[in-house]
Amino acid sequence: MTTSERDTELAAKLRGITGESSVLTRRSQLLTYTSDGLPTYRKWPALAVFPNTRNELIEVVRALALAKRTFVARGAGTGLSGGALAEGDAVVVGLNRLNRILSIDAENRLAVVEPGTVNAHLTRAANAHGLHYAPDPSSQTACTIGGNVAENAGGPHCLKYGVTLNHVAALTVILPEGELVTLGNADGEDAGYDLLGAFIGSEGCFGIAVDVTVRLTRNPEAIVTLLADFTTVEAAAQAVSAIIASGIVPAALEMMDNATIRAVEASIYAAGYPVDAAAVLLAEVDGLKAGLDVDVRVIEHLCVELGARTVRIAREEGERMRLWQGRKKAFGAMGRIAPDLIVQDAVVPRTRLPEILAKIGEIGRRHGIMICNVFHAGDGNLHPNIAYDARHAGVEERAHEAMREIMTVCISAGGTITGEHGVGLDKLDYMPLVFTPQTLDAMCQVRQVFDPERRSNPEKVVPVHSCREWYAVRGARA
Amino acid sequence: MILRSEQLAACTVTEVREEVRDARRRDEAIRIAGSATWMDAGRVVRAERLLSVSGLNGVIHYIPGDFTITVRAGTTLQHVAAMAAEERQWLALEPFGARSGTVGATIATGSYGPLAHAFGTPRDHVLGLRVVTGNGDLLTVGGRVVKNVAGFDLTRLFTGSWGTLGIITEATFRLRALPEVDESYALAVDNDPQVMDAQLRAISSASIAPYSVEMLNAALAQRLGVGTDTTILVRLGGNSESVRAQVKALSQLNTVGITSPEIWSSFRECEPEGATVIRFARRPSHLGGLWRSAVKRAAGALVHASVGRGVVRCIVNRDNDEQLTGERWWDPGSAIVERGADIPLHSSGPLAAVTCVRAGISRRIKDVFDPSNILNPGIMGDVG
Structure with missing residues (x-):
């Protein structure tokens, strides 16, 4: 059977499960699914299927197992590491139609949702009970809970509230071979190995979550947002360290x-940031009303002491939202600078921030490219973004070379290559810089426990060649 | 239980790897020990050797401004607490058991204490590990920074795996700043079911953000000297204005009395030698019922519950632990033997087939890291 015959046969089989309109095969239809939020990568899947119900999803995965086909689960496609891309023989399994909130147990602060549920929709539904879902990636108005689980997503407020790992109580997963398994335990404590913890952040390589039981968080009684502006990046970074050292745990x-x-101020997201500032800090404290003003005054004092020209304190919801919109839509605003953008992600120990930011600036200047930094300073989680025009010859290569240098600098400072965007395709080459061959091999083998034939999001996260080399060494030794 | 204990001690990672390789060559199992405070866990471990890693201790890396600390696995919790306190920081974990326990054992057993209410369990504190697997490989998993999604999360697999996947040699934790005020209060709880349930609901929805909320049965309250009957202990932290307001909110629920901050140390160490400890859990809204069933069955025991987490922990005399486990009264929910006789009590799933798949995954994971089954065999029941 030729490739196209196999695809036609598979498409027919999948249509039998999901109905005619839920399987896409034409290139014009598949174009949307050839990239994610990091459009420097483009891959063509063989076809795409969009299950409409939980049972359809289970049947689809079983049909793919029977046909021995590789597949890639995809939520909203907002990922920033090329993780949701499918190539060649691989089938995109789109989960965005599985978007129902199945139940909310307000008293126990738990909700069960389908994987395609949009992060912000969950929070909106929980708000009716005075609750919210704490992890809040910048893409929260579009990204899905299933995708958040796959990436172990964070967001500005994970400084205080923790990342996805800390907010998932249980998962029902369909394994690549078609078996269902429950990980974690929403009704009590979990016993045995922490398979739930291992699954979260496995970037779609261990299977697909059929439903997710998340923990909800009580809405704070009060929230205050501060904007401090500085004339040097170093002073802003020092203020970050001083605030953390004071014992206050800012929400962000x-x-x-x-x-x-x-870029933000020139866009429709203009938030009133002072355009002549070298850097602004957006700090937020939340929680019980009592005592919050004490924290606000401490932060204000520390910022001024470390050279802030002004500290604006926003208590009113409208003003707070405006300050935040500038931050959350900053990536979009960068579209004004140049048509192409690489949104990057790395983490360094917080105390190394001033030095690393200076080095990033130097790397940008040396390669003649523009780097914009917008990031979770409290966590040391950097997002250096390169805005460039790929139509100009050689620019894309320079951008990638600059990124490689930035990653190397972060690793040698004791940091890591990704804090929340994942490895996907984009960071594969950097994995051997962070992990030893033994550790990479262990990751390969754990993946094979969940996915023995490596059909679920193949060739992502751990470089296959590094595993093979290690197998070869082992074979020779045996 | 060690059948024929040959005592070995490793002071370096190289020595740990050599011991593992040697054990593997001879096909002899190893029982891993830190301070050996948990050695009477009571489950049968078929091991020919006892390998102590308590000599593998000390701080490797501590930059206070980063709020992270990297220590060798044999370092005691007490030592980490003292180091951090000098910088007005703390490891907000404080598990039940002796303060002389090691960080390696704490992570391996997934031990936690009353602070889990606000700060979670070891999986929420550990940023990275170095581990010697049953193959003798040295793995470096996770990292030293507070946020990290590079690669599959092996750190979570090793945490709580009771040493059956590898011997932890080094760990990096997230630290927190010590609060300006850290105070604890006791309030009496009514034993009438309806009143108790209403009180529990009131505490859960009160305008407080406690570090810990623990309900103690009469025996434990008396032993700790905080009450004569069922009592709730609440630990509050933050700036003084916030704590004052929280105390006020608490006192609207019932009469509250301040207790010594030392109460938590006494509480952590209240377990008698050789006791059986079993934790039962349900969704927190069912805590009252779970509590009453446990207290009724565990006559004479020390019983306490994490109110926000819905976990009831029973400390019973080993001779009469059967009263707690004779029938499966906790369904739905979970029952976990923390230490004590080898009673298979793992959490119940709705479908037997699903649980079976999960057991298969766990066994294959064990095969990846310890194919010869030489690390703590038997300690986790089926898996180990």
Whole structure:
């Protein structure tokens, strides 16, 4: 059977499960699914299927297992590491139609949702009970809970509230071979190995979540957002360290540099950031009303002491939202600078921030490219973004070379290559810089426990060649 | 239980790897020990050797401004607490058991204490590990930074695996700043079911953000000297204005009395030698019922519950632990033997087939890291 005959046969089989309109095969239809939020990568899947119900999803995965086909689960496609791309023989399994909130147990602060549920929709539904879902990636108005689980997504507020790992109580998973398994335990404690913890952040390589039981968080009684502006990036970074050292746990502590500020202020997301500032800090404290003002005054005092020109304190919801919109839509605003953008992600120990930011600036200047920094300063989680025009010859290569240098700098400072975007395709080459061959091999083998034939999101996260080399060494030794 | 204990001690990672390789060559199992405070866990471990890693201790890396600390696995919790306190920081974990327990054992057993209410269990504190697997390989998993999604999360697999996948040699934790005020209060709880349930609901929805909320039965309250009957202990932290307001909110529920901050140390260490400890859990809204069933069955025991987490922990005399486990009264929910006789009590799933798949995954994971089954065999029941 030729490839196209196999695809036709598979498409017919999948249509039998999901109905005619839920399977896409034509290139014009598949175009949308050839990239994710990091459009420097483009891959063509063989076809795409969109199950409409839980049972359809289970049947689809079983049909793919029977046909020995590789597949890639995809939520909203907002990922930033090329993780949701499918190539060649691989089938995209789109989960965005599985978007129902199945139940909310307000008293126990738990909700069960389908994987395609949009993050912000969950929070909106929980708000009716005075609750919210704490992890809040910048893409929260579009990204899905299933995708958040796959990436172990964070967001500005994970500084205080933790990442996806800390907010998932249980998962029902369909394994690549078609078996269903429950990981975690929403009704009590979990016993045995922490398979739930291992699954979260496995980037779609261990199977597909059929439903997710998340923990909800009580809405704070009060929230205050502060905007401090600085004339040097170093001073802003020092203020970050001082705030953390004071013992206050801000709900969020975000930094934007001048390039980002100007992009935001020139866009429809203009938030009133001072355009001549070298950097602004967006700090937020929340929780019980009593005592919150004490924390606000401490943060204000520390910022001023470390050279802030002004500290704006927003208590009113409208003003807070405006300050936040500039931050959350900063990536979009960067579209004004140049048509192409690489949104990057790395983590360094917080105390190394001033030094690393200076090095990133130097790398950008040396390669003649523009780097905008907008990031979770409180966590040391950097997002250096390169805005460039790929139509100009050689620019894309320079951008990628600059990124490689930035990653190397972060690793040698004791940091890591990704704090929340995942490895996907984009960071594969950097994995051997962070992990030893033994550790990479262990990751390969754990993946094979869940997915023995490596059909679920193949060739992502761990470089296959590094595993093979290790197998070869082992074979020779035996 | 060690059948024929040959005592070995490793002070370096190289020595740990050599011991593992040697054990593997001879096909002899190893029982891994830190301070050996948990050695009477009571489950049968078929091991020919006892390997102590308590000599593998000390701080490797501590930059206070990063709020992370990297220590060798044999370092005691007490030592980490003292180091961090000098910088007005703490590891907000404080598990039940002796303070002389090691960080390696704490992570391996997934031990936690009353602070889990606000700060979670070891899986929420550990950023990275170095581990010697049953193959003798040295793995470096996770990292030293507070956020990290590079690669599959092996850190979570090793945490709580009771040493059956590898010997932890080094760990990096997230630290927190010590609060300006850290105070604890006791309030009496009524034993009438309806009143108790209403009180529990009131505490859950009160305008407080406690570090810990633990309900103690009469025996435990008396032993700790905080009450004569069922009592709730609440630990509050933050700036003084916030704590004052929270105390006020608490006192609207019932009469509250301040207790010594030392109460938590006494509480953590209240378990008698050789006791059986079993944790039962349900969704927190069912805590009252779970509590009453447990207290009724565990006559004479020390019983306490994490109110926000719905976990009831029973400390019973080993001779009469059967009263707690004779029938499956906790369904739905979970029952976990923390230490004590080898009673298979793993959480119940709705479908037997699903649980079976999960057991298969766990066994294959064990095969990846310890194919010869030489690390703590038997300690986790089926899996180990």
